[in-house]
Amino acid sequence: xxxxxxxxxxxxxxxxxxxxxxxxxxxxxxxxxxxxxxxxxxxxxxxxxxxxxxxxxxxxxxxxxxxxxxxxxxxxxxxxxxxxxxxxxxxxxxxxxxxxxxxxx
DNA sequence: GCCGTGACGATTC
DNA sequence: CGAATCGCCACGG
Numbered sequence: 001x002x003x004x005x006x007x008x009x010x011x012x013x014x015x016x017x018x019x020x021x022x023x024x025x026x027x028x029x030x031x032x033x034x035x036x037x038x039x040x041x042x043x044x045x046x047x048x049x050x051x052x053x054x055x056x057x058x059x060x061x062x063x064x065x066x067x068x069x070x071x072x073x074x075x076x077x078x079x080x081x082x083x084x085x086x087x088x089x090x091x092x093x094x095x096x097x098x099x100x101x102x103x104x105x
Numbered sequence: 106g107c108c109g110t111g112a113c114g115a116t117t118c
Numbered sequence: 119c120g121a122a123t124c125g126c127c128a129c130g131g
Binding site for chain 1: 111
């Protein structure tokens with residue numbers, strides 16, 4: 001079969017399924033793809049995601065619930081605003097409330 | 106087919 | 119809780 005799709009494309013495919021109002025982690029996506037140790041590669045896929053792909057990459061955070069670095073989105077503040085718009089709450093440490101919004105494929 | 110890279114994860118101090 | 123370290127895996131050159 002012409003499965004020329006790379007690991008990246010698979011990541012985007014699953015990341016696009018994250019329900020609105022929820023978030024997932026890089027490690028969770030990696031596990032869903034069968035590579036639990038490829039969390040870093042998942043992060044790469046997000047960074048390599050083409051702009052305007054409608055990929056909800058702002059719903060992907062790390063295991064600690066921390067947001068993306070400054071170089072992405074134009075700043076964590078932007079990402080945080082997007083998440084708050086979807087009803088996502090944060091703790092006093094500025095991290096996503098994983099207990100309430102963590103979603104695993 | 107080896108080397109460097111990186112939006113991570115878990116552990117340790 | 120915060121900072122630092124090691125390991126892991128896929129991609130590009």
